[in-house]
Amino acid sequence: MYHMLVTDIDGTLLDSEGKVPEETKKILAVLREKRGFIITIATGRMLARAESIAREIMINAPLICYNGALIIDIYTRHRILERPIPPGKLIELIELLKEWGYEVIVYENETIKVERFNERTRWYINQCEGIECNVVHDMIDYVKQKNLSSYKVFAVGDVSKVVKVPAELLFKLEQNFEVSLAEESHMEINLKGVSKGSAVKFLADAFRIDSTEVITIGDGYNDVSMLKYAGLGIAMGNATEHIKGHAKYITLTNCENGLLDIVNKFIVPQEKISLEDL
Template identity: 30%
Template sequence: MNYKLICIDMDGTLLNDKKEVSDENLNTLKKASGKGVKIAVCTGRLFASARYYAELIGVKAPVIASNGAYIREKDSDEVIYELSIGVDKCKKLQSILNKYDFNIYYNKYDAVITQNGFYEGNTYAAMNKNLSDKNKIKLITTEDIDKVIEEQGDDILKCICISNNYEGLAKARDEILEAGYYEVVSSNRDNIEIMIEGVAKGKAVRVLADFYNIAREEVICIGDNENDLSMIEFAGLGVAMGNATDRVKNIANYITETNNNNGVAKVIEKFIL
């Protein structure tokens, strides 16, 4: 098969456990791009965070951000697709989450909003240390989340709840799903990620493939966790990382090496180069 589009998850997939893109992954991606294959970063992170890694790759790569709620060309201002939660559904979601003692973060394409504050080791706070002022992620702490939702809810793409209370996360997940209106996935044991109904990485990959007139059979998707399931199912070649969850491995067409052993590069070498 002549594959034309590769959609790659970031955390646990393209990035090793040190949150780095290895030289082997980097060089292999550049070789694939040189052959005309389109490379897309596909992540639960917000666009401003994903853009940093898209630029690091060194190839012109579109970004699928917020688990598929936002698709944008890296080198232009063209937004290919956007689906926000909206004011009313954010209010309803917050009314559910008020019952739980979670760290709650609302994501826009370029900002993270919270009542909990940002500790120094927070992913986005740490990343900002390496970004130019123009590209820094806006970290907004508020004492009145309801007011922010009222004013900015139509721009909110995703809510992420983080907690070591795994039972509480599971209970909240069930309650949110029962309410309707929402998609709920997880990218790690300690979180749930909430988007508006209809948002999924798989749908976003389909939108991007259609944008480039690329057939489903010509798409490779690579991931490791629950929020990658829909795109791995959609792809002509769905690939699970060696460190992926069993659920992801069970639906994949192929299982590669781990994220710490250049699993992305191994896929490209086998199926593209």
């Protein structure tokens, strides 16, 4: 029997218009209120871009942000777990990424820092609507001066066409960091050992829930670790074949009520909820 459900946001919880469908909110309410489910979100987003969605679906467990680098109770503001990239490692990471020609996005106190405004950094900034962005002309010097640590770094590659991240660079990065590809050309980078999977395990252990009782749902590279951890790791129909290969079940797309499909197949198979019932 399942007792905990953890969902990604982009491409999973949100539809093609970037909204949480009303049906999805109603289904989650049924699970939470009538089935006693623990429900939360695991996202690569920063807190400032995830909290409103978490409140909208009324999560009843701490929120996982920055791919697991921050676990926070959004109702009490208590930061339960923080695992940022420390200053020394952050400098090493920035140096390596710049050496390979990537634009580096660093997170600081729910703002983002870039070294310049250009096509690549603007591409990323445009996805972070409403988030403060500051230019620091020398990122390494900035990190040194502020002794800055960062929950996550985003490395922006070519935005005009798909250029896969070189295998040699991935190998070097993975010695000290967790790396999730983003649209093949870009990378989300966290401290080694930090992932959605490790964060979901942390919460499940805190609630004394076994991994076999956990359902996780996602569509991206940064979801793979939690799909592999959960007793039931589910990939969205809009996920790539690589992501689907790590899932135990593939549901419908984020525009086809994939959550309802999951509930009917694995949670209430004898009852079969329909959209008309919600």
